[in-house]
Amino acid sequence: MNSKEVAIIGGGVAGISAAVALTDIGFMVHIIERDVQLGGHATSFACKATDKCSKCLVCVADELVLKASQHPKIRVLTGSEVMSFSGKPGDFELRISQAGGEESLFKESVLKIGAIVIATGFMPFNAEEKKEYGYGKYKNVITASDFERAIRANGAISRPTDGSAPEKITFFQCVGSRDESIGKGYCSKVCCSYALKLSKLVKSEIPESDITIFYMDVQPTGKDFLKLRESCEEMGIKFVRNLPSKIYGYADSDFMRVNNLNNNTGEVVQDEFDLIVLSVGMSPQNDVKFLANTFKVDLDEHNFFKGLKQSTNLSNTPGIFLAGACQGPKDIEESMAHGRAAAAEVVKMLREQ
């Protein structure tokens, strides 16, 4: 018998979008979230509006989480993880463990469901792997995720060493993306867009700041991306097509040195910055292999879940669906659409059964 219940693994924007779409169609949904709360990465990010909305969609993610957390047809199981699974499409059994509140004991339970949507999202690339950038060693080298969190929490932009406003800021693109040497031979899609929007935000909050973006290629996203790039250039944000290979720190200084190529003269120049933001890419979650084994679904060469050609929401195992960045890098907008698209695939499968 077909169950009208669906389990969604991962409570980020993709999972929640799938969940909301499914409940709208009449399903009951269980969201299995490892963390203590819903939302995933998107809800830790900062709004990047200047006087105008930058269309970063962080606020949309916030609203979505709020909606899902109170939804009568969505059961949110925070602090829970998948243990094993069995059955056939339309009639699965999913065994999960959940941290049990006060005594912090794990409690196991079994969900009877018709379909499973994997929406475990991504991990920001661990910048410590790029030793030459000194992340973790130099306080004023931070990742874009750190930067977003700090802006959201403090509502102001400051450098970690002394909390004052930074003067010279740079963004390093493609940290953990398009880099075969560390096994990341793919583009993370989202970093250019967020770096441009963040740099605009910094420039509008600290107009006297000097901002440089070191990049390989600018990757566009969405409508009017060219306008965004041009508006950055108009504000005086510099674009340098060259990724410095190393960051040199000084003792007792807020500043760091970077060698790079001047695109106009072809000379190597030295530059100093007091805030270096590493635009880290998206890496697969650390438990993807476990999930892949459990659900017998394929991973691609970069360890993202492999979607089928006719629909990237479909995995190679019937009844197991994919949504969001666990299938490959996606921004918030694309993740939400992908989540809802997954809901459509679930409906299709359960009808055919």
Next chain:
Amino acid sequence: MKREVSKIGIFIYDCESKLKNVLSISEVCSKLEGLGFVCFESPASHFNEAMSDFEKYLKDNEMLKVVIAGCDSRSKEQIFKNSLKKVGLSPYWVNFVNLNEAIGYKEKKKATEKAINLVTQAAKWIEMQEIIGTQKVLLNQKVLVLGGGIAGIETALTLTEGGLDVILIEETSHLGGGAVAVENLKGLVKSKIEALVNEKKVRVINSSHLVDLDGHVGRFTARVEGEQKLIFEVGAVVVATGNELILPIQELDESSGSLAIGQKDLENRLSLSKDVPQRVCFLIDLVDEDLKISTQVLLKQALAVKEKFGSDVICLCRDLKVSFDGGEKLYEKAQEAGVLFFKYTKKPKIAFSDEIVKTSLINEDYPHEKLVFESDLLVVNEKIMPGRGSNALAESLSVDLDSKGFFQSDNVKLLPTFSSRRGIFFVGGCRLPQNINETLSEARATAAEIFSFLSKEEIELDLTSAKIDSDKCILCLTCIRTCPHRAIVVDQEEETAKVIPLACQSCGICVSECPVVAIELPLYTNAQIIGQLNDVVGEAG
């Protein structure tokens, strides 16, 4: 002060004893009791306990309306509302107070005063809240899809999975749209077309176009013309009319002749296995440099030319836009095959002479060096333009186009495929040129959205939409012109403006624009708002 307030209950709870330390809840309660309200102070110290307390409270007391004061923000509102629904109370007859607001006050006395003020305000607001009626609305469960390209086909197929009937209108004589011409998509497109043609719930009408659309979400009337003149009643409309490719003639020299072709021409040549010359130069980003599709095509074609004909292949672009699935891999593969890539910031110069194209640009790695390439064929990316009929179509749908003429989807708070009118959607290349996976994904997402709200033939709608008092309405048309969702129409018989509840999104813009105060938003009446001004801005209590 005597008022009929005994049916309004005030439910106050503390969370983790946060409030007790800064204000006196019992004082708040006694003050409100003094004003004639029934007040209940929950001893619960945790939200979950407070919830069960609240449910018990609802059972024990015959209340009509409730004010819930605590220190949870909006994150718990829906949960309380669900409880109210369970015991048969209106979820609209409740108001919430976030007492955290009072916590910031330094003195206990002031904090308590502020709390009293906040709760009184909320009680006054809900006291004035009138009943929210409901209305049964019939929905037409058919969907009109405009455009038989891959976006339209995928939307139509997915809609049928949700149990809806689809009418698909295609302007040309065949299905498939632009994707049919793309070599590696042919198989996919063919199988989707087959599935569509075999689907009984879909009626495909070729060589036709929409001429007029009347009505509103749930009940549109569409006039379609082609070989026949047809009229359909549908519940939603999906625009998937795609886009058009145009060779950027003005960017090229007139003397280019057959030396310069577009990516689409090359695609045709490749699929017909026609010869490609020995030296090929790809030059992209001359136009539409913010689209990644041209890079995607470039990589595939450069590799194909290299592998099939062993030509010397040079690619010039502003940025190598590899932000699509497998993009970087494809780039690496092309490089390994011997395709050369050069990036430019300043647009390269092109010169045509004696069957040879000369392209020159500055080497960005060594800016003093000028690179000059001679080739036998120049391949450029086409400019992607909105479909020819977009303007007329936008007019008949009463929706907007963006500055480039693509269908607008300007509401960041909704799916990008939503239009400003409920029930009308834009999918695929007609709103933003994109690649196949993105198109398929948004087509399915949109279909899921549509069948969730068209899944029933009849729905009961809570009338929280704006209400027009037909006695006061002078038909000045201001509301009709200012409604962002085109949810207000003229009721010719009654001689008044009329809100379509299903299309209204309860923003209240019409209320604030109406010059004769004829419109009210039931959950935010004028009296409620003005009532808040009088009390609190004056002295507290």
Next chain:
Amino acid sequence: MKSGSNLEKILSAGKFAVTAELGPPKSADAEVVYKKADILKGCADAVNITDCQTAIVRMSSIATAAMLISKGLEPIAQMTCRDRNRIAIQSDLLGASALGVKNLLCLTGDHQKFGNHPQSKNVFDLDSIQLIKMVKDMRDEKVFQCGEEIKVEPRFFIGAAESPFADPVELRVLMLAKKVTAGIDFVQTQIVYNVEKFAKWMELVRELGLDKKVYILAGVAPLKSVGMARYMKNNVPGMDVPDEVINRMTAVGKERAKEEGINICVDVINQVKEIKGVAGVHVMAIEWEEVVPEIVEKAGLLPRPKIG
């Protein structure tokens, strides 16, 4: 003879006519008028007296005209529709005629917005065409506008202004034709700098045979500076100042600008003289009347012929 004015005589004798323009003072000072009259005497066949040009209050056009007659010059009184209704206009015309004014230029009048009384009420009881018709009927039919008979009618040689370059261009020749039908005897055009364009307009005029029905006097004016040229090009409606003229003015520098302005004016006169159907020139040098004799002389139009 319609009016027996000197201008009428010169034109009907087929001589190339020269008219000039005199702006009355913004005061009651008669001397200003007499001084200007002295300058213009002998170098123009008749002198236009503007009627509160650009809606700035100045001495009455008819009064000034009478003063000119007393000095032996022939005036062309200008009459606009802006400030008077048909009663006032007819009354003034009776008086003007009695004072010996024989030429009348009928105009719409500039809007009061440009003048020194922008808050005043405008009249525009009649438009220029209706005015022309009324003046003609007074002369030829001996009737007032209302149809009542006039015992001794005012006899004017009736003129109008026309702007070959104003918008809508397609309508300009038509407007002239309409004025001809309404009853004008001569027309003075807006200032011509773009001779080529003017020649084209004249072609159209000839096509309609209008040059046979009325005398066409081309308007000309000396430029004082590059600034003035630019201002006219950009700000004066119906004025076409080609870049070529501006370049000429720029090329000579500030000191020689006035001299070059005069040269350009003379060149224009020489060119329009050659255009078929042009019966004369109207030299407009407002507040710079002293250069008129020089221009007329340089254009080889002196001495002025005397007829009858």
Next chain:
Amino acid sequence: MIIGERKPIQEILDMIGEHDKILIAGCGTCVAICMAGGDKEVSILASAIRMARNREGKPIEIQEHTPLRQCEWEFVDELKDKIKVSDTVLSMACGIGVQTLVERYPEAVVYPAVNTTFLGLPEEQGVWSERCGACGNCVLDKTGGICPIVRCSKSLLNGPCGGAQDGKCEIDPEVDCGWQLIYDRLKVLGKLDNLTKISPAKDWSTGRDGGPRKIVREDMKL
């Protein structure tokens, strides 16, 4: 419809003078539609006056009422009680409304708070423009349906003056030349012939120039 515009508030305050009990009477028809004197504008003006007077330390009591039409005796009757207790009445109707009040309530002091501007239409939301001069003798049949009396700054009847440039009037580059509009329209209609005919001096007596106007329909009279 009749288009109006609220007078500057200082001018209104000067009219009120020292009075401290006033009634602001709006009108629910034309001036409501053009956002000059409907319910809402009445409240806004009342609020502004109260604040202005508070500022001077002379608080004022203001009543508000907006009948459906202020140009009908039957409708202004509903103001009776409020007028009785007010020192002054500010009318936010057009000039007709003000005079209706004066005629109906000869004992009341009525001041206009709105300037009656013209007869026109809303070109778009928030933009109104003049279309009719109420000359009592319509010529639209000859001019392609565009009125030369109000669309031409000089009310010319025989074609444009020489002051138009790029289709705009000499008085303001934002104002269309009425005759350009007429010309364009007649061209479309294939009736450019109309322009060659001389339009004789107009009979203005049917207009305001003919003195106070009145229409009597014997068949409609009681």
Next chain:
Amino acid sequence: MKRDFEPKITAFCCEHSGLPSADMAVESEFVYPEGVNIIKIPCSGKVEAIHIMRALEEGDGVAIFACHKEACQFLRGNLRTEAKVTYISKILREIGIEKERVQMYFLAPSNGVKFARTLRVFYKNLKDLGPNAGRKEL
């Protein structure tokens, strides 16, 4: 007298930006001044000119918290209100009341910090301006 003066502020908060930000501000204990009265509205476009005027009659300042430009849930609500605020500043100038007493701010729903900071600055500015002379006598 002026030193003791506590400005009364009415803050109209759009439910899609101002209100969640206010919630976030109080939850994170970003303190904003006392005497701020928050009124919820579904869209800043719902604020009417008369609401602003009436709030001024009863207080010293009015702040409207709206969504960022191009991010209005209802497309143009925030822009319409901005135009209304301009209209009101004109009226205030006519009656001699400081137009600075009415301010419009653009926010995201998660701008708790900015919400509190903005109100603190507004409060200080009002304190410098002194009591609203047009306010009704208490």
